[in-house]
Amino acid sequence: MTSTTPTPAADLVARSNRLGADPANTNYAGGNTSAKGAATDPATGEPVELLWVKGSGGDLGTLTEDGLAVLRLDRLRGLAGVYRGVEHEDEMVAAFDYALHGKGGAAPSIDTAMHGLVDAAHVDHLHPDAGIAIATAADGERLTAEIFGGAVVWVPWRRPGWQLGLDIAAIKAEHPEARGTILGGHGITAWGDTSEEAEAASRWIIETAQAWLDEHSRPEPFGAPLAGYAALPAEERRAKAAALAPVIRGIASHDRPQVGAFTDSDLVLDFLASTEHPRLAALGTSCPDHFLRTKVRPLVLDLPADATVEESIARLRELHEQYRLDYQAYYDRHATPDSPAIRGADPLIVLVPGVGMFSYGGDAQTARVAGEFYVNAIAVMRGAEGVSSYAPIDEAEKFRIEYWALEEAKLQRRPAPKRLATRIALVTGAASGIGKAIATRLASEGACVVIADLDLAKAQAAAAEIGGPDVARGVAADVSDEAAVKASIAEVLLAFGGLDLVVNNAGLSLSKSLFDTTEVDWDLQHDVMAKGSFLVAKNAARVLVDQGLGGDIVYISSKNSVFAGPNNIAYSATKADQAHQVRLLAAELGEHGIRVNGINPDGVVRGSGIFASGWGANRAATYGVDEKDLGAFYAQRTILKREVVPENVAAAVYAICTSDFSHTTGLHVPVDAGVAAAFLR
Numbered sequence: 001m002t003s004t005t006p007t008p009a010a011d012l013v014a015r016s017n018r019l020g021a022d023p024a025n026t027n028y029a030g031g032n033t034s035a036k037g038a039a040t041d042p043a044t045g046e047p048v049e050l051l052w053v054k055g056s057g058g059d060l061g062t063l064t065e066d067g068l069a070v071l072r073l074d075r076l077r078g079l080a081g082v083y084r085g086v087e088h089e090d091e092m093v094a095a096f097d098y099a100l101h102g103k104g105g106a107a108p109s110i111d112t113a114m115h116g117l118v119d120a121a122h123v124d125h126l127h128p129d130a131g132i133a134i135a136t137a138a139d140g141e142r143l144t145a146e147i148f149g150g151a152v153v154w155v156p157w158r159r160p161g162w163q164l165g166l167d168i169a170a171i172k173a174e175h176p177e178a179r180g181t182i183l184g185g186h187g188i189t190a191w192g193d194t195s196e197e198a199e200a201a202s203r204w205i206i207e208t209a210q211a212w213l214d215e216h217s218r219p220e221p222f223g224a225p226l227a228g229y230a231a232l233p234a235e236e237r238r239a240k241a242a243a244l245a246p247v248i249r250g251i252a253s254h255d256r257p258q259v260g261a262f263t264d265s266d267l268v269l270d271f272l273a274s275t276e277h278p279r280l281a282a283l284g285t286s287c288p289d290h291f292l293r294t295k296v297r298p299l300v301l302d303l304p305a306d307a308t309v310e311e312s313i314a315r316l317r318e319l320h321e322q323y324r325l326d327y328q329a330y331y332d333r334h335a336t337p338d339s340p341a342i343r344g345a346d347p348l349i350v351l352v353p354g355v356g357m358f359s360y361g362g363d364a365q366t367a368r369v370a371g372e373f374y375v376n377a378i379a380v381m382r383g384a385e386g387v388s389s390y391a392p393i394d395e396a397e398k399f400r401i402e403y404w405a406l407e408e409a410k411l412q413r414r415p416a417p418k419r420l421a422t423r424i425a426l427v428t429g430a431a432s433g434i435g436k437a438i439a440t441r442l443a444s445e446g447a448c449v450v451i452a453d454l455d456l457a458k459a460q461a462a463a464a465e466i467g468g469p470d471v472a473r474g475v476a477a478d479v480s481d482e483a484a485v486k487a488s489i490a491e492v493l494l495a496f497g498g499l500d501l502v503v504n505n506a507g508l509s510l511s512k513s514l515f516d517t518t519e520v521d522w523d524l525q526h527d528v529m530a531k532g533s534f535l536v537a538k539n540a541a542r543v544l545v546d547q548g549l550g551g552d553i554v555y556i557s558s559k560n561s562v563f564a565g566p567n568n569i570a571y572s573a574t575k576a577d578q579a580h581q582v583r584l585l586a587a588e589l590g591e592h593g594i595r596v597n598g599i600n601p602d603g604v605v606r607g608s609g610i611f612a613s614g615w616g617a618n619r620a621a622t623y624g625v626d627e628k629d630l631g632a633f634y635a636q637r638t639i640l641k642r643e644v645v646p647e648n649v650a651a652a653v654y655a656i657c658t659s660d661f662s663h664t665t666g667l668h669v670p671v672d673a674g675v676a677a678a679f680l681r
Contacts, residue, residue: 008037009052009070011195012122013063019199020060024128025206027376028369029059030289031126031187034115035195036073039101048101049073053115055106057410069108075099076116079162089161090405107413110406114165118172120191122198124180127287129376130210131188133383136286138391144182147212150175152205157184157393159400160288180205185286185393217386223275228304229353231269237355238264242490243309244316245358246546248350249498251299251320252360253549255344257422259448260497261367263375264356271378272353276385278302281351285377286392288401293361293370294377296330296398298349299323305354312352323347334399340408349374362422364448364470364496418446419658424496426450426489428479428536429506431458434556434604437646438503438653439463443471445654448496452477452488452506469495479506479532485539498547501657502540504533504578505556509571511618517570525570530577537581537596541589550593552657555582556649557668559602563678567622579668586666595665597656601649602672603634639674 012035019025019033034053041048051071054060058067076099083092089110096108115123134140134147141154153171158164168181168189179201180190188205192198231237241262252258271277277300284297301307303315327345335342348370350358359371384390392398401407425442429435431453439462443449449472453459459474466472473495477488492499507529510521537553544551560572561579579598586596620627635643652671655661668680 008035008050008121008195009065009068011035012052012068013065015122015124015195015199016054016060016063019124019126019202020063023372023376024130024210025202026060026126026128026187027287027289027373028061029057030287031060031124032058032109032111032115033060033125033198034123036121042102050101051076051112051116053108053112056109057413058106066105068105069096069112070101070105071096071099071108071112071116072101073116076112079113083162086159086161086163089159089163092162093406110160111165113162114160114168114189117162117165117169118189118191119169120172120198121193122195123189123191124198124202125183125187125189126202126206127187127289127376128206128209129379130206130213130383131182132186132287132376132380133213133387134209135182135184135186135188136380136390136392137384137388139388140182140184140391143388147209148182148205150177151179152188153178153181155181155183155189157186157397159397159404160186185397187287213383213386217383220274221382221386222271222277222280225273226275226277226353228306229273230305231264231273232305232354234264237305238494239490240309240312241352241355241358242493244312244352244355245493246498246543247313247316248352248358249360250547250549251316252346252348252350252358252497253547254320254324254346256362257549258346258348258360258362258497259364259367259422259424261359261364261371262356262494262497263359263371265375267375267378267382268351268357269354271381272300272351272356273305277351277353280381280385280390283381283390283392284395284398285374286380287376290373290377291398291402292407293348293366293373294359295327295348296395296402298351298357298374299347300351301353303353316350320346330395330399331403334396335403338405339403340405358497360497362417363446367497368470418444420501420654421446423447423500423657424450424492424498425501425503426452426492426499426536426540427503427505428452428477428532429454430503431455431462431474434601434646434649435503435505436462437650438505438556439472440466441647441650441654442501442657443467447501448472450475450488450492450495452479454478477506479536480527482535482539485532485535489539489543493543498549499540499543499551500547500549501552501554502536503554503556503653504536506532506536507556511567511622512570513567514569522570526574526577529574530581533578533581537585541585541592541594544589544594545592548592550595553585553589553594553596554653554656555579555596555598556653557582557598557600559600559670559672559675559678561598561600561668562680563675567618582668583666590665595661597661597665598668599649599652599656600668600670600672600678601644602638602670602675602678603631604644604646604649605631605634606643606645635673637675638672639676642673644671644673 032054190201324345361367430451456476463472463474558575561575582598
């Protein structure tokens with residue numbers, strides 16, 4: 001079908017995607033772009049001038065036509081007649097609904113006014129680090145004139161809204177030679193008669209600002225090196241990061257659970273190794289898009305890089321208490337009777353000298369983006385301090401943005417979280433079969449999942465199939481080797497910031513009689529399942545205890561843990577070992593809010609890695625049936641006469657980890673379609 005989309009909208013999406021793909025131009029979900037053009041009103045058949053503008057909350061890099069708000073330009077500009085001044089900005093966003101064309105597309109953002117009022121066919125508003133560095137410099141107005149001459153005009157800080165749109169529209173009219181503006185404390189705006197001209201103007205402002213900063217910056221914009229705060233060697237700092245991660249996640253999750261991300265980029269490490277980092281961090285970020293994700297300022301550990309993990313933890317707990325008091329005081333200083341309720345008093349950015357940055361959010365993407373935003377903020381500080389001094393908008397204005405009713409409404413529009421949202425799961429032996437089905441189900445219910453498997457390539461492939469890196473990761477793990485187990489858990493902590501849910505699924509099976517079972521067989525079976533489960537549970541439980549958030553450990557045991565069958569001595573014995581580990585750990589870990597439960601499947605033939613590796617052929621021979629009929633054979637011996645598949649096991653794991661089973665621990669759940677001989681007694 002031939003697209004009937006107006007050319008201005010198609011051009012706008014293409015331009016937005018190009019600009020948004022480069023982090024030098026704008027941060028994730030930051031900035032907005034627009035186009036004006038003619039169309040035919042389907043209600044009258046008459047021509048109409050429209051404005052297409054990126055909708056509220058969208059991302060330029062991934063913008064599609066569905067993400068555009070579409071408004072009639074005459075009606076939008078006609079709202080000037082009902083504008084009551086800066087104290088009534090918020091009501092103008094609601095008024096945009098009366099200017100929508102047709103169904104209107106995406107929800108219009110507060111910046112819609114600026115795009116509609118500026119007399120240019122194409123307008124870009126972006127948040128580039130170089131532009132914000134000039135915008136937050138103490139003498140940003142002078143620098144703007146020096147860097148750009150009359151081609152870019154300074155606009156003093158003003159909260160986004162109708163009045164800002166009027167201000168920029170007036171500048172455009174008064175300065176016909178100008179290609180755009182620097183918005184004090186905020187970012188840049190550029191325009192053009194064509195989409196190509198607007199994009200060229202945006203890129204020229206950003207590149208010119210960056211080149212000027214590079215040429216004129218002082219050598220050490222963050223100050224001289226701070227003795228003892230230099231970055232630790234890579235392996236050492238990542239080990240320390242993994243050791244601190246559970247405690248820091250617990251700190252960030254005091255009010256509500258958070259997912260984490262870790263960054264040890266050179267920019268972050270250089271910032272923390274310099275004398276001025278405490279002063280600059282205390283000033284907070286500036287661009288509105290930044291502190292909505294990062295809070296007004298980070299928590300900064302004030303210890304040198306060689307402080308021990310124990311010293312660091314003790315000090316972090318002290319700093320957290322003070323951070324909460326300070327944040328509550330900040331809220332109380334500025335809140336009005338109609339302000340949204342405080343959104344928790346825990347930090348979303350935690351900086352550890354010599355180690356790096358931990359960032360947090362309600363899901364992995366939000367946590368990652370919060371970290372990216374703070375890296376943007378550090379780059380802005382570096383730029384501003386290199387040529388002037390960093391002077392972000394004042395605290396009262398930051399509060400007005402952070403607790404803006406319009407931003408609260410944007411948060412309320414987000415879909416309700418899934419039941420396992422914020423939970424971080426580690427599933428062993430999950431590159432195929434039952435483990436993969438479990439990982440897939442947990443991810444579909446909102447969990448971040450790490451797939452651990454002996455085969456790294458297969459683990460990564462399974463993770464990629466389940467979702468991107470904000471959903472699933474694959475790691476290598478030999479569960480019979482404690483060093484390998486510790487390394488895989490460290491990877492979980494650095495990927496998602498913590499751990500909540502552990503599924504001991506890794507296993508193998510040797511179907512042999514007593515006399516055919518060798519000592520090597522016995523040791524291999526027990527090393528992988530009995531010892532492996534113990535090692536995973538032991539090292540994961542340390543993380544769960546340090547976090548202080550409770551958690552779940554689930555063992556994929558077997559009907560064979562209670563049922564005695566022939567030619568199965570090593571496998572069934574180790575399954576019985578796993579089953580009793582569930583009871584023992586449930587009794588020991590309950591005081592920490594950690595629940596330990598087991599799942600007892602039977603006869604999972606389809607999709608099972610164990611059955612495909614020879615176990616199926618052996619069991620079929622034992623029971624005198626063809627291997628292809630083994631699943632049906634198992635089904636017929638059950639009470640329900642149903643075949644058990646990996647998804648049935650996954651459903652049981654999901655259910656036992658939800659709040660519906662918040663008071664259940666030490667339980668074994670049969671997933672066997674009913675095998676009377678395996679009933680628990």
